[in-house]
Amino acid sequence: MIVFQTFLVLVMIVAALAAARFGDLLDAVIACALVSLMASIIFYFLQAPDVAMAEASIGAGLTTAIFIFAINRSIRYEENEKTD
Amino acid sequence: MSHLVFVTIIGAGILLCLLRMLKGPTSADRAVAVDTVATVTTALLVLLAFVFKRYVYLDVALVYSVLTFIGAVAIARYMEGGL
Numbered sequence: 001m002i003v004f005q006t007f008l009v010l011v012m013i014v015a016a017l018a019a020a021r022f023g024d025l026l027d028a029v030i031a032c033a034l035v036s037l038m039a040s041i042i043f044y045f046l047q048a049p050d051v052a053m054a055e056a057s058i059g060a061g062l063t064t065a066i067f068i069f070a071i072n073r074s075i076r077y078e079e080n081e082k083t084d
Numbered sequence: 085m086s087h088l089v090f091v092t093i094i095g096a097g098i099l100l101c102l103l104r105m106l107k108g109p110t111s112a113d114r115a116v117a118v119d120t121v122a123t124v125t126t127a128l129l130v131l132l133a134f135v136f137k138r139y140v141y142l143d144v145a146l147v148y149s150v151l152t153f154i155g156a157v158a159i160a161r162y163m164e165g166g167l
Contacts, residue, residue: 024111033155037121041128045132049143052144
């Protein structure tokens with residue numbers, strides 16, 4: 001089981017790096033949802049099901065919806081920063 | 085011993101969905117990949133409730149599946165353009 005937890009942490013790290021690197025903000029939000037999912041499973045493994053439930057409800061449900069509302073009101077694609 | 089087989093299969097599913105999430109050419113591929121991870125994860129939570137012999141943990145799987153559905157609906161409505 002400790003191997004599987006390590007695997008979940010690695011998936012979480014890869015998803016977090018992908019969220020940081022995606023230029024499309026919708027893709028970044030989707031990757032953030034994956035990070036939150038993995039965090040929820042890890043809390044569940046650590047025998048804290050109430051924390052896992054809170055993480056699932058807030059992270060996977062509410063945060064994704066709120067970020068999507070924010071993208072809908074602003075821009076979807078990341079603009080290149082001008083370095084002058 | 086059979087738990088190891090279950091966990092290995094579920095880990096392979098999560099890994100394949102992660103690869104599709106990284107590669108996916110369009111946003112729809114990534115959204116469907118993460119939604120599939122949520123489904124596989126729900127199965128994993130039910131399985132772990134069986135492994136740990138604590139059936140209170142099944143409530144977590146219930147809440148999980150309902151709330152990830154809300155996120156998937158929000159993403160789908162945004163991509164449709166009707167949010």
